[in-house]
Amino acid sequence: xxxxxxxxxxxxxxxLLAAMASLLLFQAIFLSRFLPLLIQAASADRTGSAGAVxxxxxxxxxxxxxxxxxxxxxxxxRQGESAILRCLVDNRVTRVAWLNRSSILFAGNDxxxxxxxxxxxxxxxxxxxxxxxxxxVYDEGPYTCSVQTDNHPKTLRVYLIVQVPPQIVEISSDIxxxxxxxxxxxxxxxxxxxxxxxxxxxxxxxxxxxxxxxYLEITSITREQSGAYECSASNDVAPPIVxxxxxxxxxxxxxxxxxxxxxxxxxxxxxxxxxxxxxxxQFLWYKDDKRLTEGQKGLKVENKAFFxxxxxxxxxxxxxxxxxxxxxxxxxxxxxxxILYEETTALQTTWKGPGAVHDGxxxxxxxxxxxxxxxxxxxxxxxxx
Numbered sequence: 001x002x003x004x005x006x007x008x009x010x011x012x013x014x015x016l017l018a019a020m021a022s023l024l025l026f027q028a029i030f031l032s033r034f035l036p037l038l039i040q041a042a043s044a045d046r047t048g049s050a051g052a053v054x055x056x057x058x059x060x061x062x063x064x065x066x067x068x069x070x071x072x073x074x075x076x077x078r079q080g081e082s083a084i085l086r087c088l089v090d091n092r093v094t095r096v097a098w099l100n101r102s103s104i105l106f107a108g109n110d111x112x113x114x115x116x117x118x119x120x121x122x123x124x125x126x127x128x129x130x131x132x133x134x135x136x137v138y139d140e141g142p143y144t145c146s147v148q149t150d151n152h153p154k155t156l157r158v159y160l161i162v163q164v165p166p167q168i169v170e171i172s173s174d175i176x177x178x179x180x181x182x183x184x185x186x187x188x189x190x191x192x193x194x195x196x197x198x199x200x201x202x203x204x205x206x207x208x209x210x211x212x213x214x215y216l217e218i219t220s221i222t223r224e225q226s227g228a229y230e231c232s233a234s235n236d237v238a239p240p241i242v243x244x245x246x247x248x249x250x251x252x253x254x255x256x257x258x259x260x261x262x263x264x265x266x267x268x269x270x271x272x273x274x275x276x277x278x279x280x281x282q283f284l285w286y287k288d289d290k291r292l293t294e295g296q297k298g299l300k301v302e303n304k305a306f307f308x309x310x311x312x313x314x315x316x317x318x319x320x321x322x323x324x325x326x327x328x329x330x331x332x333x334x335x336x337x338x339i340l341y342e343e344t345t346a347l348q349t350t351w352k353g354p355g356a357v358h359d360g361x362x363x364x365x366x367x368x369x370x371x372x373x374x375x376x377x378x379x380x381x382x383x384x385x
Contacts (some may be wrong), residue, residue, distance in 0.1 A: 076161040077135050078190075078237060084121070085158055086129040087145035095148035096128045099251040101141065108128055137162050137192065165238035166195035171231055171273065176248040178331065179223055185216040185245055189233035196235065202228040202244070223249045223278070252332030253277035257307070258325055264341030269312040271338050273325030283308030288322070312340070 077083045097107040105114035122129040128147075133137055145156040170188035177183055189195045191265060205224070206270075210216055218225060226249035234240035257274035264312040275281045283303050285292040292310065294301040300311040312319050314333050320342055326335045 012186045030319050039245055049243045072155070073158045074161055075158055076163060079136060079164045081135055083132045083135050083139070084129060084162055085132070085143055085145070085160070086122075086127055087147065087156055088127050089147060091125050092149045092162065093125075093147045096123075096130070097146050098130050099144045099146060101144075105143075112325045134158075135160075135162050137164060162192060163235075164190070164192040164242050166191035166233040166235050168231065168233050168241050168243050171243050172245050174246040176250060177221060179249050179251040180220055182217070182219045183221060183247065185218075185229060185231075185247075187216075187231035187233070187243070189214075189241065191233065191235045191237065193235050193237075195233040195241075198232050200230050200232075201225070202230055221247075221249055223251050225249060226278070229343055242380070248278065250278045250331060253281040253329055253334050255325065255327055255328040255334055258336035258338050260339040260341065262341050263312070263315045264343050265315055265317060267315055269319070269340055271310040271323055271325075271340060272307055273310075273327065273336060273338065274307040275327035275334070277327065277329050277331075279329050280305040284326040284328075285310050286324040286326065292323075315340070317342075 075083055075085060085098065087098075088098065090130040091376070095108065098105045100113075105118055107110065109120060109123055111118070117133040119131055119133070120129070121131045128145065140160055140162040143158045143160055145158065147154055147156075152218070166189050168187060168189045170186065172185045172187070175183055175185075185199065189197055189198055196212065197214050198209045199213075199216040200206060200209050210229075216229065225245055228244045228246050230242055230244050232240045232242045253275045254277070255273060255275045257272070259272070261269060261271055263269035271282060273285075275283070285301060285308070292299060292301060298313050298316075300309075300313070302311065308325060310323065320340055323338045323340060324335055326333060326337060328334075
């Protein structure tokens with residue numbers, strides 16, 4: 001070190017020496033003015049707040065109050081907002097400083113910290129106020145306002161609480177599972193205070209919450225339990241955060257609609273087969289042992305996600321009979337029998353006994369019978385005249 005100073009230019013040497021002297025002088029002045037405040041603040045940190053009186057948040061304490069050395073005041077702000085820390089003082093105060101634990105933020109009007117977010121707002125004979133902008137979680141903790149009054153230092157401890165809105169940081173992906181299986185859904189959230197997590201099933205039949213935990217377990221799942229599951233994280237700092245997980249339950253087809261149909265000869269006939277399945281079912285049609293396909297003469301096969309339709313454009317006698325609808329997917333298959341039968345109309349009905357409806361061509365015979373009956377009545381009445 002001595003060799004380095006010997007090689008230094010004389011003007012630079014004297015400038016460095018002057019700077020060091022100024023720093024020593026400044027430290028001496030600071031220690032003489034604020035050492036009692038620092039000692040008092042450190043003493044308050046060691047004694048803790050076991051006997052502290054909890055005050056209403058945001059209400060400052062005057063330096064002359066009897067409870068001033070004991071009171072702990074909470075200041076609560078949300079992350080990203082500004083925190084206002086204030087001391088109410090009087091004209092007996094000679095020195096005042098704000099400290100964060102054992103670090104000095106402001107001493108009077110002099111700023112001692114390097115954090116640009118911390119600034120003095122008011123320094124008058126009645127109050128001493130600082131502001132911390134854009135508060136984050138690492139700003140949380142105790143802050144001390146230390147004042148010197150009539151050579152008796154006093155302190156006010158303020159605890160800054162930083163609240164953080166909830167945020168879901170991990171959630172299960174959408175899941176597909178076969179009916180009867182087990183699933184476990186996960187929803188992890190952060191926030192200050194810790195958020196409450198709830199799960200619910202988005203379904204018209206669902207009632208209340210399924211779980212009030214990070215995890216939702218479902219065993220022997222059924223097709224009715226498929227759909228969206230909503231995870232909600234809330235801590236009253238901000239509106240709840242909501243995310244959803246879609247659960248798909250796979251199951252084999254079952255036929256829900258298959259009705260036999262009557263159609264007259266020469267008319268258009270339709271047989272329809274409805275089936276529910278996940279994944280969607282595929283359909284096949286058979287008559288006896290023969291498979292029916294699209295393109296056969298006079299026949300159309302139309303397959304949709306949940307039904308299949310067999311259309312006859314001009315029904316003949318050979319079309320009547322028993323048809324089989326087969327619905328299948330990779331989990332299984334099922335079938336149903338549907339009959340296409342002949343339906344007769346009133347015009348086609350002949351005499352078949354009592355109560356039968358006659359053919360419309362018999363109208364002329366009925367009219368001839370009425371004329372014969374009228375002639376017979378006239379024959380009976382003429383002798384009376």
